[in-house]
Structure formats: C-alpha cells, structure tokens
Amino acid sequence: MKRINNKAVGRRIKERRMELGYTQEQLSELCGISTSYLGHIERGARTISVNMLYTLSEVLNMSTDEILFDSFTTDDSLLVHVSAVLEKCDDEKKKQFFYNSVKTLASQIDEL
Known part of the structure; x- marks a missing residue:
C-alpha cells in the first residue's frame, strides 16, 4: 500500500500551479478555498480532503494519482x-x- 506524503503532495500542487502561471490567490479562488488553506496544503501542513483533491485535479488538469503519488493512471x-x-x-x-x-x-x- 502506498503512503501519502503530504509535503510531496503540496510540492506537486505548487509546482503545477506555478507551471500554469497561477498565483496562490488565483488558484484558491478557482478552488473555492482561502489562500491560507492553499498555503497549508502546499507546505504539507494539511491533508486534503477527497473533495479538494478532486477539485484540484480538475483545476490543475492533473490526475489524482499524479497529485498523490506523482504517477499517472492508465486512463x-x-x-x-x-x-x-x-x-x-x-x-x-x-x-x-x-x-x-x-x-x-x-x-x-x-x-x-
């Protein structure tokens, strides 16, 4: 069973956000969360909920596997x-x- 590393998850989210040219404010607005909460996620200080994982995957155009484990699904x-x-x-x-x-x-x- 794979373990989820919150810091690695946060780093991947931050890297993708920056790749897309979003500020924390812009991404948090698109996801319907506060900038502070996004900052906690990106630092790995918070575990994201399933709903937030789905929202981030949609907004960042990443699979949930890519966010959680830095790997792609077979889709x-x-x-x-x-x-x-x-x-x-x-x-x-x-x-x-x-x-x-x-x-x-x-x-x-x-x-x-």
Whole structure:
C-alpha cells in the first residue's frame, strides 16, 4: 500500500500551479478555498480532503494519482498532459521531440 506524503503532495500542487502561471490567490479562488488553506496544503501542513483533491485535479488538469503519488493512471490523463504541452509546438518541433524521445528511451531500455 502506498503512503501519502503530504509535503510531496503540496510540492506537486505548487509546482503545477506555478507551471500554469497561477498565483496562490488565483488558484484558491478557482478552488473555492482561502489562500491560507492553499498555503497549508502546499507546505504539507494539511491533508486534503477527497473533495479538494478532486477539485484540484480538475483545476490543475492533473490526475489524482499524479497529485498523490506523482504517477499517472492508465486512463487518458497522460495523453491529455502531453497534448497540452505539445499544442504550443509546431509540427517540425513535435517530430524532432518524438524522434529524440524514442532515441533516448531506446538507449536506456536495458536499464528499466
């Protein structure tokens, strides 16, 4: 059974918030909570409720597994996340990215 590390959960939430360019005030408003409560969550001082976990996953476009354990579920969340990142790139950059990724993974396959 996996144990939940509140500090790691808070760090992942903060990292994603910053990735998306949200301030604590903006994210707390989107989630319907106080900035103080969000600060407690991000520092790992509070355990988040199931309802808040769901709300954060929706607002931050992350799976609950990604928030709790830094891993993806077998659903489409990985594809959604990758698609969102790649939407900003032109087709040639996407091709180069995939080529480099496959090449790197292939060279490391024996170590997995």
